[in-house]
Amino acid sequence: MTGYAARTRDVERGALHLELKSVNSRYLDFQFRICEELRSAEPALRELISARISRGKIECRLNFVPATTKTVPQALSGELLARLADFDAQVRAALPQATPLSVGEVLRWPGMFGDDTLDTDALVPEALALMREALEDFAASREREGAKLAAVILERVARIRELVRAVAPHIPAAQAAFQDKLRQRLQDAIGSVDDERIRQELVLFAARIDVDEELARLSTHLDEVERVLKAGGASGKRLDFLMQELNREANTLGSKSVVSAVSQTAMDLKLLIEQMREQIQNLE
Missing domain, CATH: 1.20.140 (Butyryl-CoA Dehydrogenase, subunit A; domain 3)
Structure with a gap:
């Protein structure tokens, strides 16, 4: 039978958005569209759906939306800044014609404002919790x-x-x-x-x-x-x-x-x- 549910969950550095849709089918069939950051969560998500739904063609969309901010970070990584200055000096000593790093390049350097890598392992439990919430709405609609x-x-x-x-x-x-x-x-x-x-x-x-x-x-x-x-x-x-x-x-x-x-x-x-x-x- 048909059904629909959508849920959003705020997480560190952004939000997770989950959407479930189903159309009529004699059997249980899945179609997942998941962002790369959460691809590893697909088997667990499939198990959660199978535990609640036994019939229908299920479409699941799960995306991570990074947070946007208008504030400018105040603290730079002193250690990384020192290392870049050292590297810059070494390169220009060997290659005097080399162009020094610009301020923009320094600010865009990965990790300049701290560890900005996304912890995907921490996102998986959040995605599973979001799926459980969405399944409640989804089951109610069906x-x-x-x-x-x-x-x-x-x-x-x-x-x-x-x-x-x-x-x-x-x-x-x-x-x-x-x-x-x-x-x-x-x-x-x-x-x-x-x-x-x-x-x-x-x-x-x-x-x-x-x-x-x-x-x-x-x-x-x-x-x-x-x-x-x-x-x-x-x-x-x-x-x-x-x-x-x-x-x-x-x-x-x-x-x-x-x-x-x-x-x-x-x-x-x-x-x-x-x-x-x-x-x-x-x-x-």
């Missing part, structure tokens, strides 16, 4: 969408129950009428066969067109769909399986149908089941 999808699926479940309740009372009478019609046709076609043989054939036929079991299993599967959705948590794969079972029962119902009302109901059921299946592809 839960909100999941609740909306669950409501859509439950509405389809209610519609299927309505269709079954509407057609079920008419099935016995419709089947009995069809059997009477079939009995008359058999008698007309094979008048020499006794009534007992015709009765046996009709009993076998009635067993083949009986749909009570299919309707009962439909109801059981619908109960399970509602239970899974209300229980919450990762349920996409379980619901995928239930959609297969519901579709199986709808197909069997249609194949056993001897009246147009049941055939039409079976088609309507398959349409609603497919609509649910499409929504379930978006659930974790």
